[in-house]
Amino acid sequence: xxxxGPRILLVDxxxxxxxxxxxxxxPAGYTVYQVRNGKEALRKVQSIRPDLILLDLGLPDIDGKxxxxxxxxxxxxxxxxxxxxxxxxxxxxxxxxGAHDYLTKPFTLPELLARMRATLRSVSATQDDVxxxxxxxVDLRRREVLVREITVxxxxxxxxxxxxxxxxxxxxxxxxxxxxxLWGRTxxxxxxxxxxxxxxxxxxxxxxxxxxxxxxxxxxxxGYRLRTESSGYPGKAPQHV
Amino acid sequence: xxxxSAHKETEHSLRSLLRLSDRxxxxxxxxxxxxxxxxxxxxxxxxxSGCAGLRTSQGMxxxxxxxxxxxxxxxxLCASGVGWAGWLLQHGTHHLTNDAVHDPVIVPEVRERLGVxxxxxxxxxxxxxxxxxxxxxxxxxxxDGFTRADLDNCLAAAQIASLAIHNxxxxxxxxxxxxxxQSLTVTNDFDEILEVVGTHIEKNFKRRSVILLPVNGELxxxxxxxxxxxxxxxxAAANWSWKHGQAxxxxxxxxxxxxxxxxxxxxxxxxxxxxxxxxxxxxWFSNVQRQLFKAFINQSALAIERGFLEQKVRRLRFLEESDxxxxxxxxxxxxxxxxxxxxxxxxxxGLMTSNGALDQAAQRxxxxxxxxxxxxxxxxxxxxxxxxRLETGASxxxxxxxxxxxxVSAALEELGAASSQRRISxxxxxxxxxxxxxxxxxxxxxxxxxSNAFKFSSAxxxxxxxxxxxxxxLEVLVADRGVGVPPEDLRRVFDKxxxxxxxGSTNGLGLGLAICKAFIEAHNGRISLENNPLGGxxxxxxxxxxxxxxxxxxxxxx
Numbered sequence: 001x002x003x004x005g006p007r008i009l010l011v012d013x014x015x016x017x018x019x020x021x022x023x024x025x026x027p028a029g030y031t032v033y034q035v036r037n038g039k040e041a042l043r044k045v046q047s048i049r050p051d052l053i054l055l056d057l058g059l060p061d062i063d064g065k066x067x068x069x070x071x072x073x074x075x076x077x078x079x080x081x082x083x084x085x086x087x088x089x090x091x092x093x094x095x096x097x098g099a100h101d102y103l104t105k106p107f108t109l110p111e112l113l114a115r116m117r118a119t120l121r122s123v124s125a126t127q128d129d130v131x132x133x134x135x136x137x138v139d140l141r142r143r144e145v146l147v148r149e150i151t152v153x154x155x156x157x158x159x160x161x162x163x164x165x166x167x168x169x170x171x172x173x174x175x176x177x178x179x180x181x182l183w184g185r186t187x188x189x190x191x192x193x194x195x196x197x198x199x200x201x202x203x204x205x206x207x208x209x210x211x212x213x214x215x216x217x218x219x220x221x222x223g224y225r226l227r228t229e230s231s232g233y234p235g236k237a238p239q240h241v
Numbered sequence: 242x243x244x245x246s247a248h249k250e251t252e253h254s255l256r257s258l259l260r261l262s263d264r265x266x267x268x269x270x271x272x273x274x275x276x277x278x279x280x281x282x283x284x285x286x287x288x289x290s291g292c293a294g295l296r297t298s299q300g301m302x303x304x305x306x307x308x309x310x311x312x313x314x315x316x317x318l319c320a321s322g323v324g325w326a327g328w329l330l331q332h333g334t335h336h337l338t339n340d341a342v343h344d345p346v347i348v349p350e351v352r353e354r355l356g357v358x359x360x361x362x363x364x365x366x367x368x369x370x371x372x373x374x375x376x377x378x379x380x381x382x383x384x385d386g387f388t389r390a391d392l393d394n395c396l397a398a399a400q401i402a403s404l405a406i407h408n409x410x411x412x413x414x415x416x417x418x419x420x421x422x423q424s425l426t427v428t429n430d431f432d433e434i435l436e437v438v439g440t441h442i443e444k445n446f447k448r449r450s451v452i453l454l455p456v457n458g459e460l461x462x463x464x465x466x467x468x469x470x471x472x473x474x475x476x477a478a479a480n481w482s483w484k485h486g487q488a489x490x491x492x493x494x495x496x497x498x499x500x501x502x503x504x505x506x507x508x509x510x511x512x513x514x515x516x517x518x519x520x521x522x523x524x525w526f527s528n529v530q531r532q533l534f535k536a537f538i539n540q541s542a543l544a545i546e547r548g549f550l551e552q553k554v555r556r557l558r559f560l561e562e563s564d565x566x567x568x569x570x571x572x573x574x575x576x577x578x579x580x581x582x583x584x585x586x587x588x589x590x591g592l593m594t595s596n597g598a599l600d601q602a603a604q605r606x607x608x609x610x611x612x613x614x615x616x617x618x619x620x621x622x623x624x625x626x627x628x629x630r631l632e633t634g635a636s637x638x639x640x641x642x643x644x645x646x647x648x649v650s651a652a653l654e655e656l657g658a659a660s661s662q663r664r665i666s667x668x669x670x671x672x673x674x675x676x677x678x679x680x681x682x683x684x685x686x687x688x689x690x691x692s693n694a695f696k697f698s699s700a701x702x703x704x705x706x707x708x709x710x711x712x713x714x715l716e717v718l719v720a721d722r723g724v725g726v727p728p729e730d731l732r733r734v735f736d737k738x739x740x741x742x743x744x745g746s747t748n749g750l751g752l753g754l755a756i757c758k759a760f761i762e763a764h765n766g767r768i769s770l771e772n773n774p775l776g777g778x779x780x781x782x783x784x785x786x787x788x789x790x791x792x793x794x795x796x797x798x799x
Binding site: 212 | 615643646647650653661665669675680
């Protein structure tokens with residue numbers, strides 16, 4: 001039988017994760033190739049030619065950073081790290097080394113699927129003119145931002161930040177990536193703080209009510225993530241008085 | 242002199258000596274003993290005046306001058322070789338002169354004040370031939386000089402006095418030791434034990450001292466008299482004494498350039514530390530004092546060992562206590578872990594074995610239950626992990642400037658359906674600056690506070706969140722209109738595993754507020770709970786930060 005859909009290389013030594021993912025991913029339209037350690041992954045990645053790599057960082061044989069580097073050398077496929085370790089430094093290191101995104105175990109299937117979709121879309125480089133999630137609608141062609149159909153005035157920097165986030169919607173963007181994309185080689189004394197403040201202004205304009213689900217979530221110590229309808233945005237805002 | 246007068250004189254001497262012996266042995270203290278000694282000597286020898294004194298570490302001290310029955314206020318200290326007393330010290334034997342006017346040794350002031358023409362000075366020696374005291378008598382009342390018989394009587398008197406003084410000194414030691422033991426017994430604190438040893442040594446021996454104890458295998462000074470200068474030679478001598486279990490330092494053959502002498506403190510055959518005592522060159526210690534010192538050292542060693550043992554017991558007790566806490570954690574955790582696990586297991590196994598007996602809604606219900614419980618379990622484990630890591634120092638807070646609204650939003654989102662059905666009002670100013678905090682920890686604080694607020698107030702009652710900057714502190718209030726907390730329980734709500742019993746809640750560990758407290762305190766902040774005057778409770782926490790230290794924020798107008 002011919003295998004169909006995007007090819008996923010799943011690198012994880014944990015039996016239960018291998019078993020579960022190879023059960024739930026094919027019905028979602030993915031073809032899963034399973035390997036159980038780093039050496040096998042490096043050996044097979046070129047013949048499998050995956051579209052996306054799901055990589056557990058706690059492999060018994062090869063250190064996380066090393067395997068990311070090794071896979072990047074051999075394949076153009078983006079890497080989503082899935083790890084049980086919720087460690088900021090490790091996340092940033094993985095992202096800096098070339099991983100595309102990061103997901104901490106335990107995660108839900110919708111979360112995983114959303115990340116996979118976002119990642120595959122971001123590398124396919126096609127971009128819609130209109131981005132919409134929840135009550136937020138952004139027309140990139142017309143530089144128009146609407147919340148509940150009402151125009152929101154953003155500063156130039158706030159708009160640029162939103163635009164960058166939309167380009168990578170669904171995926172985490174590290175502080176450093178965002179600073180580079182917004183200000184290039186910045187001369188600001190504390191660009192991270194400038195980023196945080198800009199982000200907090202942007203968020204208050206997009207989401208004036210803390211009871212509403214957040215469009216842009218904070219990844220502590222790492223950066224930010226713009227949710228999409230299909231990547232973890234919990235739906236319509238609850239009705240309240 | 243005829244036979245009968247000689248006989249009479251002998252009888253007089255004997256009676257006088259017997260009286261001397263009686264009086265000395267019944268003397269209440271050393272001062273009255275010396276007074277009695279002089280009075281009896283004047284009776285025995287028919288001398289005009291006299292004095293008696295004790296040897297000190299510096300020489301011969303005398304404050305007991307008698308002229309007949311009159312006490313002459315005069316006191317002096319003769320170093321070896323100075324005055325008759327000093328001469329006795331130097332030569333160890335008596336001095337008799339009937340021509341005091343030309344005597345080169347006598348202290349001139351004594352000669353003039355008492356008009357000394359003839360005199361006899363006698364050392365009082367202990368059973369080890371060490372001079373411990375002396376007496377002097379001046380001028381026979383008859384006008385002639387002192388005779389051989391006088392000398393013999395005085396030597397006999399000296400022997401009687403020696404025994405009496407020795408007994409007195411022994412008594413003194415015993416009471417000093419008793420006082421020392423008494424002070425040590427009532428001390429429980431280790432440092433206090435060391436202080437008692439130091440002060441008693443200073444009081445009884447007039448010496449400065451130092452106590453050195455091993456810390457991680459190395460000898461360090463733990464307690465010392467003020468002004469005790471502790472240098473390299475001291476440490477070297479102390480270490481030698483510690484390693485070899487023998488005296489070292491000044492007045493020994495080992496490392497004698499130290500200013501103090503170091504003696505091992507031994508308890509049950511083991512050297513547990515070293516005591517150093519300052520030694521002045523040429524200073525004298527009586528045998529009795531040496532015995533006392535030995536006893537002091539032994540007592541000190543025992544007391545210090547007792548202190549060590551008590552510390553160990555306390556540590557064991559502490560471990561026992563933390564064991565108890567651990568057991569409580571274990572039982573509480575196992576309850577709160579088992580409950581969601583049970584729900585998950587029942588739901589999933591129900592689905593697997595239903596064989597189509599369940600309709601779609603029922604299936605969905607079971608799956609949702611499993612999902613909710615799994616998330617609850619995940620939160621619980623995260624909470625416990627964070628707290629344990631903070632408490633054991635395995636991790637510290639990772640603060641970044643965060644938007645309070647972002648944190649509150651994240652917490653409400655995490656609570657999902659529970660929060661979306663509640664009325665929550667926010668009083669957080671637009672221009673509230675970013676505050677450095679650990680995003681995950683403070684989110685958990687809000688999750689726990691909101692869970693409590695939701696749990697203990699009815700769904701139609703509002704929950705209020707306020708956030709302000711006051712005096713370089715972020716102050717946050719979470720208020721509910723629920724059942725409140727009985728006043729007697731207010732103090733304990735932040736204790737681990739504490740639940741307000743009246744509320745009869747079986748849901749939850751009683752860990753929520755304890756976790757909040759741990760997380761807030763890890764931010765150097767404070768958290769408190771009070772009853773809301775409108776009903777319910779208000780939890781208030783503050784996180785300090787220096788606003789001035791934060792980078793300035795630009796304008797956000799487009």
